[in-house]
Each structure stands twice: as C-alpha cells, then as structure tokens.
Amino acid sequence: MSQITLIRHGQANTAATDEANYDRLSELGWTQARLLGDYLRDVDERYDRVYMGALRRHRETAEGMR
Numbered sequence: 501m502s503q504i505t506l507i508r509h510g511q512a513n514t515a516a517t518d519e520a521n522y523d524r525l526s527e528l529g530w531t532q533a534r535l536l537g538d539y540l541r542d543v544d545e546r547y548d549r550v551y552m553g554a555l556r557r558h559r560e561t562a563e564g565m566r
Contacts, residue, residue, distance in 0.1 A: 505547070507536065509561040525560045533564025540565070 510529030516522035525533065552558040 505545075507561075509553075509555070509557045510536075510564065512557050523556045525557050525564065529557065529561070530564050533561045537565030 510525045510532040512522055512529060513524045513526045514522075515526070516524070550562060552562055
C-alpha cells in the first residue's frame with residue numbers, strides 16, 4: 501500500500517530583517533531537522549522519493565535530516 505508523509509520545514513530565521521534571510525533555518529530549525537532525521541532512522545522509515553518546495557528553508561530541512 502502506498503503512503504504519503506508530509507513534513508513541514510523547520511523553523512525559519514525569525515530574527516531576519518529581510519525576506520532573503522528569513523528564508524533560512526534558524527538554529528532551532530536545524531535542530532528540528534536533525535532530530536526528525538534521527539527519529540525516522542530510529543524507527544526505520546524509508547522513502548523512495550522526496551519532494552520539496554523551491555525555498556531555501558525547504559532544502560535546508562532536507563539537508564539537516566540526512
């Protein structure tokens with residue numbers, strides 16, 4: 501049976517003063533991504549494909565989960 505898992509990006513940089521800097525993960529966002537990746541490995545979740553949006557915080561979340 502097929503399954504889709506939706507994951508929202510980690511916390512954005514709320515201290516940013518412009519849009520470009522907002523579109524980055526905060527330190528908490530990087531920690532959230534790392535912890536989620538650790539959890540998914542611990543429970544042995546495997547995915548055939550990963551799709552993400554085009555924003556930098558989307559890519560950084562996926563990178564942090566590795």
